[in-house]
Amino acid sequence: MKNKPFVPQLVYIEPRALEYPLGVTLKKKFEDMGLEIRETTSHNQVRNIPGDTDFQKYRNAKSTLVIGVRKTLKFDSSKPSAEYAIPFATGCMGHCHYCYLQTTMGSKPYIRTYVNVEEILDQAQQYMEERAPLITRFEASCTSDIVGIDHLTHTLKHAIEYFGQSELGRLRFVTKFHHVDHLLDAKHNGRTRFRFSVNADYVIKYFEPGTSPLDLRIDAARKVAEAGYPLGFIVAPIYIHEGWQEGYRELFEKLDAALPQSARDDITFELIQHRFTKPAKRVIEKNYPKTKLEMNEEERRYKWGRYGIGKYIYSKEEEHALRESLESDIDTYFPNAKIEYFT
Ligand code: SF4
Secondary structure, eight states, rough: OOOOOEEEEEEOGGGGGGSHHHHHHHHHHHTTTEEEEEOOOOOOOOOOSSSSSSSHHHHHHHTTTEEOOOOOOOOETTTTTTEEEEEEBBOOOOOTTTTHHHSSSOOSSSEEEESOHHHHHHHHHHHOOOOOOOOSEEEEEESOOHHHHHHHHHHHHHHHHHHHTOOSSEEEEESSSSOGGTTTSOTOOOOTEEEEEOOOHHHHHHHHHTSHHHHHHHHHHHHHHHHOOOEEEEEEEOOOOHHHHHHHHHHHHHHHHHHHHGGGGGGGEEEEOOOOOOOOHHHHHHTTTTTTOOOOOOSSEEEEOOOOOOOOEEEEEHHHHHHHHHHHHHHHHTTTTTTEOOO
16 A cells, blocks of 8 residues: 555656646656656657566556657547546556556556646537537546646646636546645635545455555545535445455445535445456456456356457346445445446
């Protein structure tokens, strides 16, 4: 578990990033911190990440920060949580064994932060105008744990204040990190939903190295609620293990004990059962060869997916038991909460 905020071991910068004020600020900041800064022609092909083996390179990449300019300003969709994914960053310093970034980011597991924030926000504005008068939700954590690096960049803080001023836009993101203090005074105007990813102790202990301990995440959630943000929790992956029912019940008990009354009438839960694909299983076994994560195809139900890559989820009976148990706990401890989906 990680209590200290992330500091990169190595920083790469695209020369074009220095055409933006944030690029200049970050370069100076990392120079003052005494970090090694290298140049890269493109954030898409960073070469020479140290390490003799793929295993070492993977680990070093996850503590490497690349400062770049986001060229693709077409946003992906982000169902079911939002209409669009807003791309402020890619990659994460966490080492969650089940993390899907391992497959989606393939050979580029390093962390990228994009300095052309105004261009990204202008694009968001265009999407909002296209959908007007409907509200448009933007998810900022589809390809990274944005809170985990925001103490360095403050991009998220800027975006929270931007959406705070916007009539038709809403921002949302989720994190496993507790370094939220700089976001507490952001003028969010209730238009950002601040979510934390939480889980039973067993899952956090065995599968989420490099992220904040649960108690610190919950304490951060309390602070965020006290700062007036709409709050939410993603329980994912919901994972069957010995004593899972008690494990999840204890989680909700802890949340109940920590959260102020004021937060409880506008609180959301998103529930996602554990799933894996065959390609994900291969890459997880390579990156985390000693993992205890059970990925036994015979014990799962196969669900067809996009691009012909199906996923393995729990059997109907198990899924039903998980859903019933967690929904009943939420109903007990947070009767006014909204369960957005179980998938
Ligand atoms: S914190 Fe989130 S994004 Fe980072 S490794 Fe864990 S699951 Fe992946």
